Amino acid sequence: xxxxxxxxxxxxxxxxxxxxxxxxxxxxxxxxxxxxxxxxxxxxxxxxxxxxxxxxxxxxxxxxxxxxxxxxxxxxxxxxxxxxxxxxxxxxxxxxxxxxxxxxxxxxxxxxxxxxxxxxxxxxxxxxxxxxxxxxxxxxxxxxxxxxxxxxxxxxxxxxxxxxxxxxxxxxxxxxxxxxxxxxxxxxxxxxxxxxxxxx
Numbered sequence: 001x002x003x004x005x006x007x008x009x010x011x012x013x014x015x016x017x018x019x020x021x022x023x024x025x026x027x028x029x030x031x032x033x034x035x036x037x038x039x040x041x042x043x044x045x046x047x048x049x050x051x052x053x054x055x056x057x058x059x060x061x062x063x064x065x066x067x068x069x070x071x072x073x074x075x076x077x078x079x080x081x082x083x084x085x086x087x088x089x090x091x092x093x094x095x096x097x098x099x100x101x102x103x104x105x106x107x108x109x110x111x112x113x114x115x116x117x118x119x120x121x122x123x124x125x126x127x128x129x130x131x132x133x134x135x136x137x138x139x140x141x142x143x144x145x146x147x148x149x150x151x152x153x154x155x156x157x158x159x160x161x162x163x164x165x166x167x168x169x170x171x172x173x174x175x176x177x178x179x180x181x182x183x184x185x186x187x188x189x190x191x192x193x194x195x196x197x198x199x200x
């Protein structure tokens with residue numbers, strides 16, 4: 001973890017160029033490890049030392065209705081694709097962001113007309129965020145997006161590649177997008193509400 005509370009792709013601690021997307025996976029991993037009840041060497045120390053910095057990072061990355069920024073250097077704009085990351089991780093880190101409602105409103109306005117136009121990475125995090133918030137947010141989100149995902153599955157069980165930059169993924173894009181769609185449809189029984197503070 002970097003001094004500013006985030007992480008980057010290379011785990012290079014000599015720089016403060018953190019990445020909100022990478023941080024999202026790290027915060028999920030730490031929370032999951034804690035909730036197993038198993039003992040992992042160094043876990044409690046990592047939790048004690050990193051969560052305050054991580055919450056500070058999420059606060060700085062917040063950009064209102066425009067979502068969360070990719071990193072916190074300069075005046076980086078918010079991205080709707082990271083709105084779900086911010087909402088989910090704030091809850092993982094102990095409490096909802098004080099302006100969570102604005103992020104949820106932004107998520108609910110993201111309604112791709114078709115699977116081909118959908119940013120599935122964004123939708124993966126939007127699903128988790130709205131599920132954790134629950135209530136009307138989850139009902140409204142799930143009503144349209146579950147239908148979009150379910151109806152776009154191909155006969156062989158896979159999903160076609162949606163929108164977004166897939167040039168790096170190349171031949172793995174189809175597998176990656178199929179994994180994201182599967183995880184979204186598993187939200188009902190694979191994830192529990194994030195109610196425990198990780199410091200406990």
